[in-house]
Each structure stands twice: as C-alpha cells, then as structure tokens.
Amino acid sequence: MTNFKINFRENSDVQIIDLKGYLDAHTAPEFENAIQQIINNKQYKIIVNCKNLSYISSAGLGVFMAYIEEVRKNKGDIKITNASPKIYNVFDILGFPMLYEITKTEEDALKKFSRRI
Amino acid sequence: MKNEIIVESTTSNLVVVRKFVTDVALKSGIDEDTTNRIVLAVDEACTNIIRHAYKNVSNYPIEVCVIQNKNKFEVVITDYGKPFDPNSVKNSDIKDNLKNYKKGGLGMFLMRSLVDEVDFSRVEGQKNIVRLIKYFS
Numbered sequence: 001m002t003n004f005k006i007n008f009r010e011n012s013d014v015q016i017i018d019l020k021g022y023l024d025a026h027t028a029p030e031f032e033n034a035i036q037q038i039i040n041n042k043q044y045k046i047i048v049n050c051k052n053l054s055y056i057s058s059a060g061l062g063v064f065m066a067y068i069e070e071v072r073k074n075k076g077d078i079k080i081t082n083a084s085p086k087i088y089n090v091f092d093i094l095g096f097p098m099l100y101e102i103t104k105t106e107e108d109a110l111k112k113f114s115r116r117i
Numbered sequence: 118m119k120n121e122i123i124v125e126s127t128t129s130n131l132v133v134v135r136k137f138v139t140d141v142a143l144k145s146g147i148d149e150d151t152t153n154r155i156v157l158a159v160d161e162a163c164t165n166i167i168r169h170a171y172k173n174v175s176n177y178p179i180e181v182c183v184i185q186n187k188n189k190f191e192v193v194i195t196d197y198g199k200p201f202d203p204n205s206v207k208n209s210d211i212k213d214n215l216k217n218y219k220k221g222g223l224g225m226f227l228m229r230s231l232v233d234e235v236d237f238s239r240v241e242g243q244k245n246i247v248r249l250i251k252y253f254s
C-alpha cells in the first residue's frame with residue numbers, strides 16, 4: 001500500500017515538487033530520490049509544495065536538511081510552501097522557519113526566487 | 118483500559134501503528150491536535166527502534182500498548198533489539214545541528230517536545246521499553 005505521491009513541475013528555472021499523503025521513514029527515500037534527481041540535473045532552485053501533504057515525521061524533515069547545504073552552495077534554495085497548520089507545526093517545533101523560507105503560497109516562493117537573481 | 122498491537126519491524130508498519138494509536142486516542146475523546154502529537158511521538162519512537170535497535174532488519178516484534186485513564190494517556194513501546202542510550206542524543210544540540218545542516222537527533226527532539234514525559238528503560242539482556250505519556254489535568 002502506498003500512501004505517498006510525488007509530482008514534478010517546472011516554472012521557468014524553478015523545479016516544483018508536489019508532495020501528497022504521508023511522508024514518514026517508509027516514504028522518505030522516495031522524496032530523497034526526487035530531490036537527488038533534480039540536483040543530478042544541476043537544478044538548484046526547488047520549491048516543495050506541501051498543499052496535499054497530510055503527515056510528516058522527522059524522516060521527511062531530514063530530507064530537507066540532507067540537501068539544503070549542497071543546494072545553497074550552488075546558489076539555489078529549497079523553499080517550502082502551502083503547509084497546513086498541522087504540517088507547519090512540526091516544522092516550527094524543530095525551528096525550521098529560522099533556516100528555511102516557508103511561504104503561504106507557491107507564488108510567494110517563486111517571487112522570492114526571482115528577487116534573488 | 119488497555120489496548121495492544123504487535124507489528125514486525127518494518128517501516129511499512131508505521132502506518133499501521135499510527136492508525137492504531139489514532140483510533141484509540143480519538144475513541145477515548147482526546148482532541149485531534151493532541152492525538153496528532155501523540156501519534157507523531159509514537160512514530161518517532163518506532164522509527165528509532167527499526168533503525169537503531171533492530172538495525173533495519175525486519176521480522177522482529179515491536180509491541181505498542183496503550184494504557185489510559187482519566188488522568189493520562191500512556192503509550193508503552195517494547196522492542197527486543199540493541200540497547201539504546203537516550204543520553205547520547207542531547208536536546209540542546211538540535212538548533213546547532215540545524216544550523217550546521219546535521220539531521221541527527223530530530224526524532225528524539227520531536228518526541229520530547231510532543232508529549233509530557235518520555236522515559237527509556239532497559240530490562241538487561243531482554244528488552245528496551247519507551248514510555249510516552251500525555252497527562253490531562
């Protein structure tokens with residue numbers, strides 16, 4: 001039974017990952033592969049849209065942390081958007097808002113990327 | 118009141134454990150937000166067991182037992198794997214870890230943040246026991 005889905009989109013040079021369902025230790029490797037795939041293509045501007053994400057545990061949070069250094073070294077970023085209060089609360093407990101840009105909408109995240117150029 | 122489930126040590130069973138704890142908590146009248154916090158803490162404890170106590174080897178048992186009364190909701194999680202020293206993961210390191218992009222200790226920090234009490238014990242040569250407790254005043 002799979003209860004997690006990833007969808008890829010592009011908006012100019014920004015790669016958008018849509019997460020759906022339950023991101024835990026079982027499904028985190030799938031998310032890890034998705035980000036790795038983007039980085040392998042030398043794309044470093046990434047938005048993770050959490051609109052349809054129902055659940056996240058530390059295994060999922062660890063994926064954001066595993067790649068952020070490499071992405072920022074290459075003048076990119078991983079921005080998080082559309083998190084429900086339940087998901088945002090988990091990010092917040094761990095202090096993610098201090099280190100990651102978490103925006104309400106995807107448009108806001110895209111604007112932040114375009115401002116950096 | 119006591120409820121128990123035993124699952125094998127694979128990450129595909131995390132969803133089974135979450136559903137079990139969610140159902141018990143909601144049925145006993147605990148609000149959704151508190152239930153979510155307890156369930157995430159239980160998930161983190163079981164993930165630690167699979168990764169560290171059982172070293173990602175499946176087919177070992179994880180026992181999840183809920184004990185509740187009007188004052189508390191307690192989840193007791195037992196494994197028969199390697200001993201675990203909770204003091205090896207210090208809470209104070211978490212923000213520094215984040216700043217240095219190190220992901221170690223996230224699960225332990227979450228567990229301790231989400232419920233009122235987290236207690237680790239070991240029956241030497243036999244089993245590890247984690248108790249996650251939410252109190253109701």
